[in-house]
Structures are given as structure tokens and as C-alpha cells.
Amino acid sequence: QKEVEQDPGPLSVPEGAIVSLNCTYSNSAFQYFMWYRQYSRKGPELLMYTYSSGNKEDGRFTAQVDKSSKYISLFIRDSQPSDSATYLCAMSGLIKAAGNKLTFGGGTRVLVKP
């Protein structure tokens, strides 16, 4: 079993709909949670960063973390065709090693149709 599970999609939605993405994880040591957007053949772009449980909103994006269920979500409101991309969740924990090792989900491909 992978440490972080993410549905690969593709997730196809009409323009203007809410996109709902999620990841589940098994390692209770994870404390820091990130969502990245990656366009084809480009580097990942950091969208949201949250620490521990709770919600965080930034413009059209809302990130939720439920540590008791080991479940994180990303919601995109008023989706646009430009939101079509692969979305990667990533997380890290309280580790002593120098640096910050991220564990990624496999990514969900999202298609927003005009």
C-alpha cells in the first residue's frame, strides 16, 4: 500500500463547476500538507500549504485537512479551462533529517471543458 493515495482521474467537469480533489494517507507523522498544480511538461507550482488540521482559503482554492481521518482535500470554485492540469498532493512530517522530504500522491488529472 502506498503512503499517499490519490485517484489518477481523469476528472472531467464543465466550466464553472466545483472541482473536488482528495488524498488519503497512512502515516500519522505527516503534519504539513501541500497541493501542487502541474501543467503538461512543466514544473509543479505550489498552490496551497497547510499545517495540521483545518481549512485554508486562497481565492478560488480551499484546502482542507482532516488528520483524524488522514484525508486532505482541495476544492476549486468557478473552474476555468486554464485549471486543466494534474494536481499533486504532497506531505511531510516531523523528521529529524536535514532537508524536507516530501511524499507525493500519484496526481489527479483534471479536465475543465468550456
Added chain:
Amino acid sequence: DTEVTQTPKHLVMGMTNKKSLKCEQHMGHRAMYWYKQKAKKPPELMFVYSYEKLSINESVPSRFSPECPNSSLLNLHLHALQPEDSALYLCASSHPGQGTEQYFGPGTRLTVT
């Protein structure tokens, strides 16, 4: 400014060639990373530098040799690569320590012939 730059954007090299990938950031980050990403897969960590010292090597073959000349630059030296090493190579940076956000560069698309 959250920009990480990488050069070159594309690289084609033969199995006997020696080449280098370069990464630069000016965000004052003291942790820098190399990742390898194959198509339709998430990035895989290769190396981590913290305060210009190699802190993590994820059992990467010796044909990949990282170098961190200063706090802003990170190189990846390539020698005697195999066709299966063809991938997108990503550089990232962050503040060192636990739980800090990593910012990625655009990547170098490497093809080994």
C-alpha cells in the same frame, strides 16, 4: 519572487556524453533538491542539499553527481547515462528544516539516445 530557474530546458545526450544541469534560486533558501519525474508519475526525490552540504541521497546511481557550489546554485552532472534515465529533471528549493514549502523550477527535459 518565488522563482527557481533551470538550464537547459531541453537536453539530448548520447550514452557516452558528459553534461550538466543547472539550477539557480535567489529566495535565500538554504535547502535545494533534485527530483526525477517520469511521464504520468509524481516527482521522485534524488538528492537534498542543506546549507550546501549533501544531506540525502536516495540511492541514486553514481552516473548522477550533484554539486552545490554556493547557496544559490545547484548542479547535476551526468555521465554514461542510460536511455531509461530519460525524464524531466526538476530542481526545487525551500528553507531548511521541517515542513517548509518547496518551490520547483520548470525542469530540464532530458533525452538519452
